[in-house]
Amino acid sequence: MLATLVPLQAVTFGLVALGAPLVVLTRDPLRQALVNGIYGITLVCLFVVLQAPDVALSMLVVSGIAYPLVILAAIARSRGEDRKKERDGS
Amino acid sequence: MSYLPYAVAAWICLVGIAGIATSRNLIHLAICLTVTQSSSYVLLLSVGYVKHGKAPIFKGIKLGTTAVDPVVQALTLTDIVVSVTVVALILALALDAHRLSGTVDPDGLADIKG
Amino acid sequence: MSRRVRIGILTPTLLALGALFAWAIAGLPAFGDYRGPYGLVLNRVVVPLRHTTNVVMGTTFDVRGVDTMGEEFILYAAVVGVTLLLRDEVRSRQAERRTQRLRSDAVRLLGIVMIGGGLLVGLWLVSFGYITPGGGFQGGVLLAGAVLLLYVVGNHRDYGPLRRQHALDPLEALGAGGYVVIGLAALASGTAFLTNLFGHGKAGTLLSGGSIPILNWASGIAVSVAMLLLFAEFLETYVVPLEPEDSGS
Numbered sequence: 001m002l003a004t005l006v007p008l009q010a011v012t013f014g015l016v017a018l019g020a021p022l023v024v025l026t027r028d029p030l031r032q033a034l035v036n037g038i039y040g041i042t043l044v045c046l047f048v049v050l051q052a053p054d055v056a057l058s059m060l061v062v063s064g065i066a067y068p069l070v071i072l073a074a075i076a077r078s079r080g081e082d083r084k085k086e087r088d089g090s
Numbered sequence: 091m092s093y094l095p096y097a098v099a100a101w102i103c104l105v106g107i108a109g110i111a112t113s114r115n116l117i118h119l120a121i122c123l124t125v126t127q128s129s130s131y132v133l134l135l136s137v138g139y140v141k142h143g144k145a146p147i148f149k150g151i152k153l154g155t156t157a158v159d160p161v162v163q164a165l166t167l168t169d170i171v172v173s174v175t176v177v178a179l180i181l182a183l184a185l186d187a188h189r190l191s192g193t194v195d196p197d198g199l200a201d202i203k204g
Numbered sequence: 205m206s207r208r209v210r211i212g213i214l215t216p217t218l219l220a221l222g223a224l225f226a227w228a229i230a231g232l233p234a235f236g237d238y239r240g241p242y243g244l245v246l247n248r249v250v251v252p253l254r255h256t257t258n259v260v261m262g263t264t265f266d267v268r269g270v271d272t273m274g275e276e277f278i279l280y281a282a283v284v285g286v287t288l289l290l291r292d293e294v295r296s297r298q299a300e301r302r303t304q305r306l307r308s309d310a311v312r313l314l315g316i317v318m319i320g321g322g323l324l325v326g327l328w329l330v331s332f333g334y335i336t337p338g339g340g341f342q343g344g345v346l347l348a349g350a351v352l353l354l355y356v357v358g359n360h361r362d363y364g365p366l367r368r369q370h371a372l373d374p375l376e377a378l379g380a381g382g383y384v385v386i387g388l389a390a391l392a393s394g395t396a397f398l399t400n401l402f403g404h405g406k407a408g409t410l411l412s413g414g415s416i417p418i419l420n421w422a423s424g425i426a427v428s429v430a431m432l433l434l435f436a437e438f439l440e441t442y443v444v445p446l447e448p449e450d451s452g453s
Contacts, residue, residue, distance in 0.1 A: 017102070023122070029115055029117040029118050050135045050139050050158070051143055052163045052166070053145050054147075055166045055170070058166075058171075067177065070174075074184065078184075
């Protein structure tokens with residue numbers, strides 16, 4: 001039986017497999033938000049080559065709009081609170 | 091080679107769980123959770139893939155052409171929506187924990203009482 | 205539990221889980237060797253029966269329409285949860301006073317162009333979702349993103365009134381409730397919940413799919429408003445001024 005995995009699919013699977021540990025190993029949330037966006041794009045590519053354009057679009061808007069906004073707002077808030085605490089303390 | 095897609099899904103899941111367990115920051119933890127959840131998208135779409143299949147959208151291609159499974163794609167769409175809501179809720183809880191304890195380190199939360 | 209103990213437990217657990225995964229994968233059909241009947245059946249019957257050329261959306265809003273309703277209420281519950289956790293009137297008013305304008309004209313111009321493009325593509329994704337790739341969710345998030353850009357490029361007040369007058373809350377109810385109303389309408393007409401009631405129209409045109417376009421728009425509204433409310437709770441409550449002395453006016 002011929003290999004059913006075409007080279008393009010194999011490459012995108014490889015990129016996704018590489019991307020996941022990169023996101024996890026980036027410990028600073030701000031950088032991680034960026035790396036997570038790139039990982040999201042590799043997932044979008046994977047979904048396109050798996051013939052799932054609807055899912056790819058959905059992943060695109062989620063990793064491009066929804067995740068970054070929520071994550072960045074959360075980071076801004078937690079840092080702002082730390083800063084305020086420092087100001088009040090000093 | 092034909093099991094590589096499933097292996098990738100399993101790998102992403104394990105990596106994500108490891109990230110959650112070793113996380114020192116609740117925001118980092120929430121992002122690791124999205125990584126773990128992304129393994130389910132990869133698995134679902136891989137299971138539904140049909141060799142030489144087209145996308146299940148019959149605009150421009152003839153009805154009856156071999157197409158991939160639309161059911162798993164619909165499931166994955168729901169999965170992604172749920173992932174967004176879960177992350178939003180977890181981040182809100184993380185911010186609440188941060189307000190109460192002054193730290194985003196999960197290990198620091200043991201001090202919260204009541 | 206100390207960190208070292210936790211990692212000590214984690215390693216064998218992950219190994220065991222990995223072994224279980226390997227066992228499970230060995231039982232799956234090879235990649236591309238699809239065996240389940242449902243996908244093949246749906247690919248043959250959805251277009252003739254429902255006249256929606258995008259079978260994924262036909263599946264989402266018709267074949268498993270009840271699940272999608274549940275999904276909408278998950279979103280709804282999440283918005284309610286985040287609001288309960290984060291809404292804090294006093295803090296919100298303080299943050300509002302201190303928010304400042306974006307100073308770079310170039311960035312603002314880019315933002316304005318992107319608002320237009322985002323709204324247009326978002327509306328297109330929702331309205332043609334059941335014909336070409338797209339749908340209520342994808343378009344809804346994009347619409348919410350475009351509206352939020354207003355917040356970035358404009359003054360805080362450009363977005364603020366939308367929130368303060370609580371115009372978004374009834375809209376969210378319209379989106380989530382509209383879905384249920386369509387389902388109940390089917391029930392009232394003597395068929396099962398969420399049965400596709402309306403004429404199916406001509407495949408490949410906007411007038412196709414019966415209830416599917418209505419459900420699609422209901423979820424598009426629900427998703428975009430839910431996203432706006434989520435972001436509003438995070439952003440409005442949590443705006444951190446870059447320069448706290450830049451308060452007033």
